[in-house]
Amino acid sequence: xxxxxxxxxxxxxxxxxxxxxxxxxxxxxxxxxxxxxxxxxxxxxxxxxxxxxxxxxxxxxxxxxxxxxxxxxxxxxxxxxxxxxxxxxxxxxxxxxxxxxxxxxxxxxxxxxxxxxxxxxxxxxxxxxxxxxxxxxxxxxxxxxxxxxxxxxxxxxxxxxxxxxxxxxxxxxxxxxxxxxxxxxxxxxxxxxxxxxxxxxxxxxxxxxxxxxxxxxxxxxxxxxxxxxxxxxxxxxxxxxxxxxxxxxxxxxxxxxxxxxxxxxxxxxxxxxxxxxxxxxxxxxxxxxxxxxxxxxxxxxxxxxxxxxxxxxxxxxxxxxxxxxxxxxxxxxxxxxxxxxxxxxxxxxxxxxxxxxxxxxxxxxxxxxxxxxxxxxxxxxxx
Ligand SMILES: Cc1cc2nc3c(=O)[nH]c(=O)nc-3n(C[C@H](O)[C@H](O)[C@H](O)COP(=O)(O)OP(=O)(O)OC[C@H]3O[C@@H](n4cnc5c(N)ncnc54)[C@H](O)[C@@H]3O)c2cc1C
Numbered sequence: 132x133x134x135x136x137x138x139x140x141x142x143x144x145x146x147x148x149x150x151x152x153x154x155x156x157x158x159x160x161x162x163x164x165x166x167x168x169x170x171x172x173x174x175x176x177x178x179x180x181x182x183x184x185x186x187x188x189x190x191x192x193x194x195x196x197x198x199x200x201x202x203x204x205x206x207x208x209x210x211x212x213x214x215x216x217x218x219x220x221x222x223x224x225x226x227x228x229x230x231x232x233x234x235x236x237x238x239x240x241x242x243x244x245x246x247x248x249x250x251x252x253x254x255x256x257x258x259x260x261x262x263x264x265x266x267x268x269x270x271x272x273x274x275x276x277x278x279x280x281x282x283x284x285x286x287x288x289x290x291x292x293x294x295x296x297x298x299x300x301x302x303x304x305x306x307x308x309x310x311x312x313x314x315x316x317x318x319x320x321x322x323x324x325x326x327x328x329x330x331x332x333x334x335x336x337x338x339x340x341x342x343x344x345x346x347x348x349x350x351x352x353x354x355x356x357x358x359x360x361x362x363x364x365x366x367x368x369x370x371x372x373x374x375x376x377x378x379x380x381x382x383x384x385x386x387x388x389x390x391x392x393x394x395x396x397x398x399x400x401x402x403x404x405x406x407x408x409x410x411x412x413x414x415x416x417x418x419x420x421x422x423x424x425x426x427x428x429x430x431x432x433x434x435x436x437x438x439x440x441x442x443x444x445x446x447x448x449x450x451x452x453x454x455x456x457x458x459x460x461x462x463x464x465x466x467x468x469x470x471x472x473x474x475x476x477x478x479x480x481x482x483x484x485x486x487x488x489x490x491x492x493x494x495x496x497x498x499x500x501x502x503x504x505x506x507x508x509x510x511x512x513x514x
Contacts, residue, residue, distance in 0.1 A: 133318075133325060133326075133327050134324065134325070134326050134327065135161075135318075135326065135327040135328060136160075136161045136162065136163040136326050136327075136328045137159055137160030137161045137162065137328065137329070137330065138154055138159055138160065138161075138162045138163070138328065138330045138331075138332065138484070139162075139163050139164075139165060139318075139319050139326055139328045139330070139331050139332070140162065140163070140164045140165070140331075140332040140334055141165050141306045141319065141331065141332065141333055141334060141335055141342055142164075142165075142166065142174070142333070142334035142335040142336060142338070142342075143164050143165070143166030143168070143171035143172065143290070143300055143302065144171070144172060144173075144174045144175060144176040144286065144334065144336050144469075145172065145176040145282055145285055145286045145289070145469060145470055145473045146334040146336065146462050146463065146465070146469055146473055146476060146477070147164050147166070147171075147332070147334035147335075147462075148164070148171060148172070148286050148289035148290045148293060148300075149285075149289045149473045149474060149476070149477035150332055150334055150462055150476070150477045150480050150481065151164050151289070151290075151293040151298045151300075152289040152292055152293040152296075152298070152477065153477040153478055153480070153481035154481045154484065154485070155293050155296035155297065155298050156296065156481075157481055157485055159481070159484070159485060161297075161299075162293075162297075162298045162299070163298075163299045163301060163326060163328075164293075164298060164299065164300045164301065165301050165304045165305075165306050165319065165321055165326075166300065166301065166302045166303075166304065167303070167304065167305040167306070167322075168302060168303070169302055169303050170302060171286060171287070171290050171300055171302065172282075172283050172286035172287065172290070174335075174336045174337070174439075175336045175337060175438050175439050175440070175441070175469065176282050176283065176286050176336075176469070176470070177282070177283060177438070178357075178359075178406075178436055178437070178438025178439075179282045179438070179469070179470045180279065180359060180374075180385070180392060180394065181279040181280045181281060181282050181470060182221070182277075182278075182279050182374045182385070182470070182471065183196065183199070183200055183203060183216075183277060183278060183279060183280055183470065183471040184196060184221040184274065184277035184278075184374070184471060185197050185200060185241060185246040185248065185274055185276060185277060186221050186223060186237070186238075186241060186246070186248050186272060186274050186277060186512060187237065187241075187510060187512050188233065188236070188237035188240065188509070188510055188511045188512050189447065189508055189509060189510045190240060190244060191447065191492075191494065191496050191497060191508065192447065192468070192472075192510055192512075193240065193241055193244050193246060194244060194475075194492055195448075195468075195471075195472045195475040195476065195492065196468075196471050196472065196475075197244065197245060197246060198474060198475040198478070198491065198492060199471055199472055199473065199474040199475045200276060200277075200471070202474035202475075203216050203280055203285070203474070204216065206285065206288060210288040210289070210291075210292050211288070211291075211292070212284055212285075212287065212288030212291065212292075213284060214280045214281050214284045214285050214288065215280060215281040215284060216278060216279075216280045217278045217279055217280075217371060218275060218276055218277070218278040219277075219278045219279065219371040219372060219373050219374065219385065219386070220259065220273055220274060220275045220276075220277050220278060220373035220374075221273070221274055221277035221278070221373055221374045221375075221376070222251075222256060222259055222260070222271055222272070222273045222373040222374070222375045222376070223271060223272040223273075223375075223376050223378055223512065224256060224265075224268050224271050224375065224376065224377050224378060224379075224423075225268065225269050225270045225271065225272075225378050225379070226267040226268055226269060226377070226378075226379045227269065227379055228269060230269075230378040230379055231269040231270035233378075233511050234250065234270050234271070234272045234378070235250055235270065237272070237511065237512065238250050238272050241274070246274060246276075247274060247275070247276065248272055248273065248274035249272070249273060249274075250270055250271070250272055251270075251271045251272070251273050252270075252271070253265035253266075253268035253269075253270075253271065255271070255273075256268060256271040256273075259273065259372070259373050259375075260372055260373070260375060260424070262424050262425065262426045263375070263423065263424060264422060264423055264424065264425060273373065277373070277374065278373075278374070279374060279385065280470065282470045285470070285473070289473075289477075301321075301323070303322075304321050304322055304323050305321060305322040306319050306320070306321050306342060306345070307320050307321060307322060307345075308320035308345050309331065309342070309345040309346040309459075310325070310327075311346060311347055311456070314455055314456060314457065315329070315456070315457065315458050316328075316329075316331045316346055316456060316458055316459045317329070319331060329458055330458050330460070330484060331346070331458065331459050331460065332460045332461075332462055332480065332484070333346070333350075333459065333460065333461050333462065333463065334462045334463060335463065336439070336441050336463060336465075336469070337354035337404065337439035337440070337441045338354075339352045339441055339449070339461065339463035339464060340352055340353065343461070346456055346459045347455075347456065348453050348455065348456050348459065349503075350449065350461060350463075350464075350499070351443055351444060351449070351464070351499070351502040351503070352441045352442060352443045352449060352463060352464035353402035353441070353442055354402055354403065354404050354439045354440070354441060354442075355396075355400065355402055355403075355439065355440045355442050356397075356400060356403060356405050356406060356437050356438075356439060356440075357394070357396060357437065357438060357439070357440050357467070358394065358397075358408060358409060358412060358416075358435060358436070358437045359392055359393070359394045359435055359436060359437075360392070360393050360394070360413055360416060360432050360434070360435035361387050361388070361390055361391070361392050361393075361432070361433050361434050361435060362390035362391045362393065362427065362430035362431065362432055362433060363389075363390050363430060363431040363432075363433045364388075364389035364390050365390065365391075365426065365427070365429045365430035365431075371386060372384070372385050372386040372391070373385065375423075376512075376514055377419065377423055378511075378512075380395065380419050381395055381396055381398075381514055382394075382395045382416065382419035382420065382423060383395070383514050384420065384423075384424070390430065390433065391420075391424075391427070391430070393416055393417075393420050393427075394416065394514070395415065395416045395419055396514065397412060397415070402442075404439065405437075406437045406438060406439060407437060408435050408436055408437045409437070410435075413432060413435070417432075440465075440466060440467045441463055441464055441465060441466065441469075442464070442466045442467070443464040443466055443502065444502055444507060445501075445502070445507040445508045445509065445510065446466040446467075446508075446510045446513045447464070447466065447496075447497055447508045447510060448462075448463065448464050448465045448466070448468070448469075448472060448476060448497050449461045449462075449463055449464035449497065449498075449499040449502075450462060450476060450479060450480055450483070450489075450494050450497040450498070450499075451480075451483055451494070451497065451498045451499055452483075452499070453499055453500060454500070460480060460483065460484060461499050462476055462477075462480045464499075466513065467513065467514065475491075475492060478491050478492075479491055479492055479494045496508060
């Protein structure tokens with residue numbers, strides 16, 4: 132008899148693991164997670180900055196984070212796994228009239244949706260980060276509940292608790308094809324044989340599109356390299372520094388150990404699977420860092436790393452199925468927000484699969500069809 136499962140999840144990162152846990156909790160039957168690496172959580176999840184924030188400009192992103200941060204606040208107690216959730220806050224800095232106005236509008240929306248963010252002055256921003264250059268700052272926004280977590284621990288927490296409920300995580304197993312009959316997927320082909328199923332979840336992060344092609348759907352998400360560098364300890368010697376984002380340039384930083392983590396997306400870089408750390412890009416980041424925190428001049432750069440974002444045209448996730456492949460579900464395209472949105476995404480995807488519709492949050496706006504139908508969302512707080 133060929134092997135079968137009620138649900139096959141492709142990808143054992145934070146999304147695949149959290150979806151597996153959510154489905155198992157709802158007793159969705161035999162669930163198998165297929166992961167090509169030797170261990171779970173070795174994809175983008177391993178390279179994340181771990182930032183979690185409610186400060187977005189679109190209602191659905193705010194609500195996804197609001198739900199997820201509640202889960203992370205209880206995670207160690209309920210999942211028996213410490214996730215090192217540091218509520219250091221997130222701070223957005225606006226140095227133009229337009230960005231200041233946009234910040235004020237998004238904080239108003241966040242407040243209406245139950246988030247305790249607030250607009251602060253340049254002087255108050257400096258209270259959060261000693262040595263911050265604020266002469267050009269017109270407004271800043273701060274939310275104390277934002278902060279950062281350890282994505283690897285979250286992923287492992289979900290994996291362990293899902294295993295406890297019988298989910299099978301099959302590592303070193305690459306999905307190479309997907310069987311389709313009529314409009315439905317009927318199973319997956321792997322490096323280690325086939326698994327028949329009536330439900331497939333594509334949680335492959337940057338490989339979402341490749342796996343989609345195997346099922347005959349055109350997934351509107353592309354991989355992009357993102358790099359982070361870490362300074363050695365230096366005179367700023369921060370204790371807890373909020374994850375601070377310069378909205379005009381996209382430069383961001385937070386504390387990491389006794390130094391700072393600094394990053395800036397290279398907007399000119401095309402989509403690729405390249406994960407090489409480009410030290411030639413460091414001077415560009417440092418230029419922005421020196422402007423915002425002049426004492427960075429004293430800092431040595433110790434290390435850095437590169438990973439992949441899975442980016443959609445409107446920087447919002449893709450959650451759900453295409454009508455032409457109704458039992459092939461996408462949980463991806465998180466555009467740099469997969470760690471902070473994993474609990475909400477897992478919850479709603481399991482509701483869509485088991486109940487036909489999500490009830491915890493209305494995620495119809497995140498349907499994958501929105502891109503080809505031109506119903507793009509807008510999010511300004513993207514880094
Ligand atoms: C530098 C950087 C900083 C980031 N900072 C943040 C942040 O501060 N906050 C935040 O929320 N997010 C952040 N992100 C984004 C976040 O890391 C991702 O959104 C999240 O990890 C996506 O999780 P995932 O499970 O979808 O993908 P992944 O972790 O990539 O998991 C997908 C899995 O699929 C597997 N796979 C792929 N192809 C196959 C196949 N054919 N067969 C079987 N398995 C396969 C991969 O091996 C991988 O393990 C950052 C990302 C990077 C790169």
